[in-house]
Amino acid sequence: MKKVVAGVDIGGTNTVYGLVDEKGKVLSQGTFKTTDYPKVENFVIALTDAIRKLLAANKEYRLAGIGIGAPDANYHRGTIEHAPNLAWKGIVPLADLIKKKINVPVVVTNDANAAAMGEMIFGGAKKMKDFIVLTLGTGLGSGIVIDGKMVYGHTGFAGELGHMTVVPGGRECGCGRKGCFETYASATGLVRTVQNLLSEMRDETPLRDIPPSKLTSKKIAELAAKKDPVAVRAMNETAEILGFGIINSIVFSSPEAIFLFGGLAQAGEMLFKPVRAYLEKNNYVLMKNTVKILPSGISESNGAVLGSAALIWNDLKK
Amino acid sequence: MKKVVAGVDIGGTNTVYGLVDEKGKVLSQGTFKTTDYPKVENFVIALTDAIRKLLAANKEYRLAGIGIGAPDANYHRGTIEHAPNLAWKGIVPLADLIKKKINVPVVVTNDANAAAMGEMIFGGAKKMKDFIVLTLGTGLGSGIVIDGKMVYGHTGFAGELGHMTVVPGGRECGCGRKGCFETYASATGLVRTVQNLLSEMRDETPLRDIPPSKLTSKKIAELAAKKDPVAVRAMNETAEILGFGIINSIVFSSPEAIFLFGGLAQAGEMLFKPVRAYLEKNNYVLMKNTVKILPSGISESNGAVLGSAALIWNDLKK
Numbered sequence: 001m002k003k004v005v006a007g008v009d010i011g012g013t014n015t016v017y018g019l020v021d022e023k024g025k026v027l028s029q030g031t032f033k034t035t036d037y038p039k040v041e042n043f044v045i046a047l048t049d050a051i052r053k054l055l056a057a058n059k060e061y062r063l064a065g066i067g068i069g070a071p072d073a074n075y076h077r078g079t080i081e082h083a084p085n086l087a088w089k090g091i092v093p094l095a096d097l098i099k100k101k102i103n104v105p106v107v108v109t110n111d112a113n114a115a116a117m118g119e120m121i122f123g124g125a126k127k128m129k130d131f132i133v134l135t136l137g138t139g140l141g142s143g144i145v146i147d148g149k150m151v152y153g154h155t156g157f158a159g160e161l162g163h164m165t166v167v168p169g170g171r172e173c174g175c176g177r178k179g180c181f182e183t184y185a186s187a188t189g190l191v192r193t194v195q196n197l198l199s200e201m202r203d204e205t206p207l208r209d210i211p212p213s214k215l216t217s218k219k220i221a222e223l224a225a226k227k228d229p230v231a232v233r234a235m236n237e238t239a240e241i242l243g244f245g246i247i248n249s250i251v252f253s254s255p256e257a258i259f260l261f262g263g264l265a266q267a268g269e270m271l272f273k274p275v276r277a278y279l280e281k282n283n284y285v286l287m288k289n290t291v292k293i294l295p296s297g298i299s300e301s302n303g304a305v306l307g308s309a310a311l312i313w314n315d316l317k318k
Numbered sequence: 319m320k321k322v323v324a325g326v327d328i329g330g331t332n333t334v335y336g337l338v339d340e341k342g343k344v345l346s347q348g349t350f351k352t353t354d355y356p357k358v359e360n361f362v363i364a365l366t367d368a369i370r371k372l373l374a375a376n377k378e379y380r381l382a383g384i385g386i387g388a389p390d391a392n393y394h395r396g397t398i399e400h401a402p403n404l405a406w407k408g409i410v411p412l413a414d415l416i417k418k419k420i421n422v423p424v425v426v427t428n429d430a431n432a433a434a435m436g437e438m439i440f441g442g443a444k445k446m447k448d449f450i451v452l453t454l455g456t457g458l459g460s461g462i463v464i465d466g467k468m469v470y471g472h473t474g475f476a477g478e479l480g481h482m483t484v485v486p487g488g489r490e491c492g493c494g495r496k497g498c499f500e501t502y503a504s505a506t507g508l509v510r511t512v513q514n515l516l517s518e519m520r521d522e523t524p525l526r527d528i529p530p531s532k533l534t535s536k537k538i539a540e541l542a543a544k545k546d547p548v549a550v551r552a553m554n555e556t557a558e559i560l561g562f563g564i565i566n567s568i569v570f571s572s573p574e575a576i577f578l579f580g581g582l583a584q585a586g587e588m589l590f591k592p593v594r595a596y597l598e599k600n601n602y603v604l605m606k607n608t609v610k611i612l613p614s615g616i617s618e619s620n621g622a623v624l625g626s627a628a629l630i631w632n633d634l635k636k
Contacts, residue, residue, distance in 0.1 A: 130472040144570070146464055146469055146471070147467060147469075147470075151464055151570075152465075152572075153448050153571050153572025153573065154446075154448040154573055154574040154608065155572045155604070155605065156572075157572055157604045157605065158448075158570065158571050159570070159572075160569040160602060163569045163602045164566045165562065165565070165566060167486075175602060175603055177600065244486070247483070248482045248483060248566065251479060252462070252469075252477070252478075252570050253462075253469055253471050253476050253570075254469075254471025254472050254473045255471065255472055256472040282495065284478060284481045284495065285494065286390075286473070286478065287473065287475065
């Protein structure tokens, strides 16, 4: 029997899961609402039942492990800890709970680490040993790979670049502090930047007719493509602060590439071009022209499942 | 015959070298002026002759390797590259030049990486796998260890935390940029902070009678210990910005400890206490109370030789 793993991405709203073979082919996948399970025990039953169903339809495969991406997940302990966006409070021993239902190796880490592992095993970083993935969505997540290994750190929570302070005394962050990288360089950060520019600029723009709570980074990127002056400036300011945070990351680990993934990265060259220009101008001399800024090599549609699957494939190969 | 290695620290002014056994005992050491050798070929002859003399006086030992700490050194390539503080211009293939004279393994890296390796092999980080050493001297050097391995990065120049931007548009740095960490959090940075405070404050202080070019971090620490108001405030401001840069490093790699080494670290609790207080208040929630701020476990007097020796001992044990 051929080996297969399950990749699981637990989000605040939805959980996506799928079976992935050694080459990164998603054999089948499914989804259910995370919010349907206020108790983690019931969630674990639903998830393991769902995985068993997929396996029953793929009888030539044997399950070798389960990889899980989840918010506030700790790789060392196999836990989800104090996740503000999930109903399960305190410290949830997720890996242990799952192993009691299906006795295979289970690894848990945050979704950005899973994305980075997906990039390394199945995506654009296949031949790289030093790179960073930034996921630019509601927040800014990061997965850091150094010398071919994911950085988990002493606590298991390493790679929280979204909480580097980039503007001392700046925007309020969900973490209770101010000026964190993710309050500027994320899909949400771009929307906040537009609000600020609407206060500073007098230009006419359709952006004044959209309630901030309905505004998306996609809409802003569309308007920037049509040369809307506020949208263009918002995109450029976001790119500059993204470049600033990237340089502060480069002096740390000197990666070969930075991959940008997630909603904001969909803006494409409108974002990438000014980021590269900022780096060219402002990077530390020893690092100049040493780092590629790249779009993710993993498709957004099955990236979460692939990344989580890559986590466990990587562990199984050790 | 027992094995011994040579540890060499090449500074802009002096070169220090010594023989170090596997337990970190410095058997004998010596020094000469780096500036006496404007040509690197002559430097290599002087250095290898000096090491041979030490070996001749320690006949029961066999040389197993040479570890070298030097400015702008590249571990991957064994080179010193465009070092502004050395007479040897361009790319100097130091490891290869030395191997031609003494055919043993030779490794080269920057002095802060050597300090970190010394900490791991012989100092306070013996049982740690994730830590950072900050050397607070004329500049701010850093050596980063993740999962038991020194971080060299794709280029071999990783760990340049002194060139994180901590104050956008701030103080001019020797690298040509502004607001770099080392322009504030170093012995030199403390002296610059005093000059700024002398412009802002009206307090009487002996600091007004010392030419800035003669002022040292040691003198400022002495005055701070006597509660000189300008010196105390300079020490606190330096500690805060040091704490700020430390937090931005912690969210990256989540280390178990940060070791402070070098001239400014000699200020002891006057520096460490406000740094710890800053972290307690401002650290990212997932990292709170997870990081120890520690003095180096290596003595300043033979730290450079020990660190460089540790580099090659570590490679020989692989």
